[in-house]
Amino acid sequence: MTGAGTDALLEVEGLAVEFATAQGWARVVDDVSFTIGHGETLGLLGESGCGKSVTSLAVMGLLPPRSSRIAAGSIRLAGRELRGLSESQLSDVRGNLVSMIFQEPMTSLDPAFRVGEQISSVLRRHRGTSRSGARERAVELLDLVGIPDAAQRVDDYPHTFSGGMRQRVMIAIALACEPDLLIADEPTTALDVTVQKQILELLADLQDRLGMGVLFVTHDMGVISQISDRVVVMYAGQVVEQASTEEVFWHPQHPYTEGLLACLPAEHGRERLRGIPGLVPGPLDLPGGCRFHPRCHHARAGLCDVTPPGLDEVHSGHRARCLLARDLELRGIS
Ligand SMILES: Nc1ncnc2c1ncn2[C@@H]1O[C@H](COP(=O)(O)OP(=O)(O)O)[C@@H](O)[C@H]1O
Ligand code: SF4
Ligand SMILES: [Mg+2]
Numbered sequence: 001m002t003g004a005g006t007d008a009l010l011e012v013e014g015l016a017v018e019f020a021t022a023q024g025w026a027r028v029v030d031d032v033s034f035t036i037g038h039g040e041t042l043g044l045l046g047e048s049g050c051g052k053s054v055t056s057l058a059v060m061g062l063l064p065p066r067s068s069r070i071a072a073g074s075i076r077l078a079g080r081e082l083r084g085l086s087e088s089q090l091s092d093v094r095g096n097l098v099s100m101i102f103q104e105p106m107t108s109l110d111p112a113f114r115v116g117e118q119i120s121s122v123l124r125r126h127r128g129t130s131r132s133g134a135r136e137r138a139v140e141l142l143d144l145v146g147i148p149d150a151a152q153r154v155d156d157y158p159h160t161f162s163g164g165m166r167q168r169v170m171i172a173i174a175l176a177c178e179p180d181l182l183i184a185d186e187p188t189t190a191l192d193v194t195v196q197k198q199i200l201e202l203l204a205d206l207q208d209r210l211g212m213g214v215l216f217v218t219h220d221m222g223v224i225s226q227i228s229d230r231v232v233v234m235y236a237g238q239v240v241e242q243a244s245t246e247e248v249f250w251h252p253q254h255p256y257t258e259g260l261l262a263c264l265p266a267e268h269g270r271e272r273l274r275g276i277p278g279l280v281p282g283p284l285d286l287p288g289g290c291r292f293h294p295r296c297h298h299a300r301a302g303l304c305d306v307t308p309p310g311l312d313e314v315h316s317g318h319r320a321r322c323l324l325a326r327d328l329e330l331r332g333i334s
Contacts, residue, residue, distance in 0.1 A: 221261060
């Protein structure tokens with residue numbers, strides 16, 4: 001299913017997020033737009049520091065209130081504008097429409113409470129479920145996410161679970177309120193490859209069964225290829241490429257995406273090449289012209305360092321923020 005059209009589950013439009021710094025407001029997310037359809041998985045991709053988590057937190061209404069602000073744009077979830085909602089309205093949205101899982105389950109789970117209690121408390125708070133009903137549902141949810149012996153494990157504390165099992169518990173908590181949208185921010189990054197694969201399979205299976213939309217955030221192209229229907233690539237706070245997963249992998253239209261693909265290991269169809277030289281610039285030292293130009297080996301002096309590219313449609317459903325997108329023959333996987 002595509003996210004286009006007015007009945008998209010999530011519509012983020014022209015989102016700009018700023019953080020307070022000693023030098024004034026720094027714009028860390030700039031003019032970001034994307035949609036997610038019901039039952040669709042959108043992969044949000046980019047190196048560390050590109051603005052993926054800040055974008056996700058904005059959608060969740062979880063940006064730090066005093067040190068950050070949404071400077072522009074709108075975030076509509078199931079047709080409802082989230083920007084400008086009060087904290088209690090946002091808490092209601094989080095309890096009913098959207099949930100988030102993070103990279104480090106141990107920092108999100110409370111070590112002092114049994115996992116069953118942590119699931120039950122969500123149900124009791126947001127759904128008004130009775131104590132016994134919530135416990136029963138907690139067992140069902142642990143079972144749903146593949147925790148063996150769920151009826152016994154429901155009374156165990158987080159530290160008795162392995163990293164992969166803790167992430168399953170976090171997913172169970174996130175699913176407790178039957179969200180329409182699940183945001184997964186690097187949920188497998190801390191896990192070893194085998195467990196990572198199991199969690200990705202679990203998420204794909206749950207999405208199939210529950211029909212959720214998923215915003216899947218990762219820096220890992222390999223993970224994106226396994227889970228996403230469409231991909232949004234972010235660089236230095238902006239969207240630089242947007243297309244179906246196949247398009248992004250086979251026919252990338254932005255040199256940054258080409259660079260990320262070149263870092264994939266050989267099993268993905270090519271030998272390992274150099275990474276992308278240099279670092280993502282911070283919001284206060286963005287280069288002029290194209291933000292990627294100091295790292296881009298296709299850059300043209302006098303053009304790329306001068307003119308900021310727009311996010312243009314290169315062909316139907318495929319957008320790229322590159323002045324030379326139509327001229328370059330970029331390498332996808334082959
Ligand atoms: N609480 C914060 N205060 C100030 N700057 C922040 C804060 N959180 C993130 N940033 C900045 O916003 C930018 C984007 O960060 P983030 O969204 O976490 O990147 P990603 O998730 O893509 O790694 C970075 O430059 C980061 O330093
Ligand atoms: S606009 Fe120029 S510097 Fe930027 S990505 Fe395209 S070729 Fe590279
Ligand atoms: Mg992040």
